[in-house]
Every structure is written in C-alpha cells, then in structure tokens.
Amino acid sequence: MAAEGVAREFEFDCRPESDQSFGNALAKARSGDRLTVDDAIELLTTGSDHEGIDHARKERVLEAADRRRAAVVGDEVTFVANLNNNVTTACDTGCLFCNFKDPAAAFESDSPGESPGFTKTPNESRRIVERALNRGIYEVTSVSGLHPALALDDEHRAILASLDDPPEYRPPEVYATDPGTYVDQISAMSVGGVHVHSMTPEEAAHARRGTEWSYREVYDRLANAGLDTVPGTAAEILVEEVREVICPTKIDTQGWITAMEAAAAAGLSTTATIMYGHVENEAHRARHLKRVRDLQDRTGAITEFVPLKFVHENTPLYERGLVDGGPDPVEDELLIAVSRLFLDNVDHIQSSWVKYGDERGLKLLSCGADDFMGTILSEEITKRAGGSFGEARSIGEYVEMIDAIGRRPVERSTDYTERRRVDPDDPPHGPQLGPRADGTPLIER
Numbered sequence: 001m002a003a004e005g006v007a008r009e010f011e012f013d014c015r016p017e018s019d020q021s022f023g024n025a026l027a028k029a030r031s032g033d034r035l036t037v038d039d040a041i042e043l044l045t046t047g048s049d050h051e052g053i054d055h056a057r058k059e060r061v062l063e064a065a066d067r068r069r070a071a072v073v074g075d076e077v078t079f080v081a082n083l084n085n086n087v088t089t090a091c092d093t094g095c096l097f098c099n100f101k102d103p104a105a106a107f108e109s110d111s112p113g114e115s116p117g118f119t120k121t122p123n124e125s126r127r128i129v130e131r132a133l134n135r136g137i138y139e140v141t142s143v144s145g146l147h148p149a150l151a152l153d154d155e156h157r158a159i160l161a162s163l164d165d166p167p168e169y170r171p172p173e174v175y176a177t178d179p180g181t182y183v184d185q186i187s188a189m190s191v192g193g194v195h196v197h198s199m200t201p202e203e204a205a206h207a208r209r210g211t212e213w214s215y216r217e218v219y220d221r222l223a224n225a226g227l228d229t230v231p232g233t234a235a236e237i238l239v240e241e242v243r244e245v246i247c248p249t250k251i252d253t254q255g256w257i258t259a260m261e262a263a264a265a266a267g268l269s270t271t272a273t274i275m276y277g278h279v280e281n282e283a284h285r286a287r288h289l290k291r292v293r294d295l296q297d298r299t300g301a302i303t304e305f306v307p308l309k310f311v312h313e314n315t316p317l318y319e320r321g322l323v324d325g326g327p328d329p330v331e332d333e334l335l336i337a338v339s340r341l342f343l344d345n346v347d348h349i350q351s352s353w354v355k356y357g358d359e360r361g362l363k364l365l366s367c368g369a370d371d372f373m374g375t376i377l378s379e380e381i382t383k384r385a386g387g388s389f390g391e392a393r394s395i396g397e398y399v400e401m402i403d404a405i406g407r408r409p410v411e412r413s414t415d416y417t418e419r420r421r422v423d424p425d426d427p428p429h430g431p432q433l434g435p436r437a438d439g440t441p442l443i444e445r
Helices: 023-029 038-046 055-073 122-135 153-161 180-190 199-206 215-225 240-248 253-265 283-301 329-342 352-362 380-386 395-404
Strands: 076-080 081-085 139-142 195-198 269-276 302-308 371-374 406-410 419-420
Touching: 023 038, 023 055, 023 195, 023 395, 038 283, 038 329, 055 329, 076 380, 076 395, 081 122, 122 180, 122 283, 139 180, 139 380, 180 195, 199 215, 199 253, 215 253, 253 352, 269 283, 269 329, 283 302, 283 329, 302 329, 302 352, 329 352, 352 371, 352 395, 395 406
Parallel strands: 076 371, 076 406, 081 139, 139 195, 269 302
Antiparallel strands: 406 419
16 A cells, blocks of 8 residues: 555556557547547547657647537537435445445444435435426436445345345345335436436446346336436446456446446436546546447447546545546546547537536537536535535526637537527526426526
8 A cells, every 4th residue: 555645556457558649640530530549549648659748739639629529519518407316325335536425334223423424215305306396407316325225126125135145235224214215216306307317337236236137127117217317427447457446346347338238228318427537547548438439339328428537635545545636637638638539429528517617617618528517406426525616506607607608508408309599698597498497597696
C-alpha cells in the first residue's frame, strides 16, 4: 500500500501505446472514418511518442470533435427536467471510488447510533416523486446502493429466504426501514406518467442473485412494473485489470454487457457511461469506448454516452493513497472529444455540470458534447464524494447559460424522442414536457 497522500503506480498489461500515428488518426477522425482503438489512443494522448499533452494537437482534436457534433446534432444543447430519488445508501460492495455508500449493518434495528445515510420505503419514494411531478419533472432517476434486504420481487425474496446461505441477503425485519423490493420501488415511482430511469446493470445483478434467472427476466419484470429506461452506470472502466483495482467485487465487464443487452432485448433504451481519471490510462479508456460502440452496433439502444469525471476527495482511492487526484481539464476535454469522434453510432454526448461545474461544463459543449444533463433537484452521489457544484439547476439557468454561448436551449425527454426549443426571449422559463408541466419555473434562484 502506498503511503498516505502518495499515489501508487500500477503496472498494467494494457499500456497507452500504438502502431498508429497521431496524424493518421486525426485525418481519419476529420474524414469521418470509423476509428480503431489505436486511433483513439493517439488522439487521447496527442501522440504516444510524446511525453505529456501536445496542446496544439489537442486543439485540433477538439476542433474535429466540435465539427462532428455540429454535423450530427447541430447547435442544440439539450437538458431534461428530472429528479434524483436514490432509494438507499446501504451497500457493502466496497468500490474504492465511491463515498455514497454506508455499511448495511449501520441500518440494522439494533445498530447503535444513527447512520449518516438513508433508506426510503416505497411509500416515501412515491411521495417524493409525486411532489416533484407536480413541479413539472419529466423523469425520475434512481440509482441506489445494494441493500441486503432488496430483492427483485416477492418471489425472489421467498427464494432467497429459503436458501441455507443466501448470497448478500438479510431479511427486511433485520433493518429499521424496509426498502421493499425493486418492483415495489419502481411501481411506487411510476406515478402519473412520469418516466422512470433506473436499475443499472449492477442493480439488476443484485436483483437476480441466488437464482438462475436471466437478466432478460429481471428487466421484463421491471418493465412490467413501470421501468422505462436503464442508466448504463456501473460501467466504470470496462477492462478487467482496472476493475480488479477499483471495484473487485462488482459486476465484471461481461456481466455489464450482458445486462445491457438484456435491457435492450426487453425493449428498454439505455445510456452508457465511463468513469475516468483514477488509476486507468488512455489505452483503457480507448478499449472502453470500443466495447460501448460494439454494444451499440448490436443493440442500437444507447441514447447517450455520459462521461463521469472521477471526483476523488472523499473516496477510499484517495484516502488510501492509490490516487493523488482526479483528471485535469485537458483530460476532460480530450475524453469528451474522442468519445464524440469514436462513438459514431451514439448521437448524444453529455457534459455533466455536477461533475465539471458550469464554466467547465459549458466549455465541454464546444469539445463534442451536446447535452447538459438535467435539473436533478436532489444530487447525492457526487456530493458525498466531495463534489461542490450544487444539487439543482433551474430551466431559466439552463436557458441563460446555453444562450450565452450561442447555442439553442432544448428541453428533451429521457430518450430524446420529444424535444422543445426554448425561446430565451420569452420568460419565465419552466418545463413543459412533463406529464403535469405547464411552464411554471421548476425552482426559483
């Protein structure tokens, strides 16, 4: 283990080296040819024969990505009126990049003291979503810890209870709050026509543990309960030698891909993510992009790609000295740009104001990104890791910022099938696509 505050160097088999040249890779990117992993490595490093980033070459990559963005999606910048309603922070998975979790034992009825986290009942989730629906949201996003009492449904709970040694399961009566089942929670949040965006591949794995059910069976049951789309988080870096360091007990690369294919087969569109800037290198990032692109070639279900900057401050990776920080702004720019150039089958690339802040987030909209996330109303995961860019965004703020950079603000649905251009000169600005939205401002400054 490295000394506290001193980042450890990892000897990975996968290195940021290639037989390609930067000039050839850039020429292919500019012409719209499909890029290889070697091309992506060259663009991400601005030439693997150089030490550090060549800033003149970097600008050429950003320009190519911005031109591609304009050709694919034009000058619109999209956002969605949404609410985050995460069900529980109880989780014993032990991912080293995460500070959202709390030990599940802290939620037991006889646990001394009070846990800093939370678990919500299905009725609480329903009330939270109902209130936000009345304020005009289109979507509720729910990504939660793997609470040991959570099962897919009553049948799954009965199966787990019947096993002599059920995997990662304890009955709900052990805990102060019963989270219900995944089906209970999805049904509770599926109120009034709101769009439910939930059940990551990792949660789907939790929802089939102890059974021989396929991921397709899990997603079919969730879709019947009201699930509309699936967030492709838990991807982190889709290379096993990285996952063995940062999340060794989490779903593996093939498991993530299998779950995403099953969600698509169940008729659910998805997003896909990358969580970068920790122990991985540019070759890992390039291979991750290739796996996402191959998945999209097979399914066509991915509506947007979401780069997630590693926020390091309160995470075990940082506290144990395995990293000394997160990615720098140049890495952010190149990751967004190469994502746009490499993922020729995914139209939308997100810039997250929660991860990057407003100034940097707007800058990334000129590096290949075209989506600026959502209103959120309550952000919990990044905040607990040390993020400091806020928890909510108003439609008015979106319109003001997007108009200021000369782009067109557009309210969208989760899957981009519904879009509404917002006129900056016609305030007040509020959501209109949600089931109960009437243009009233979602939040006041």
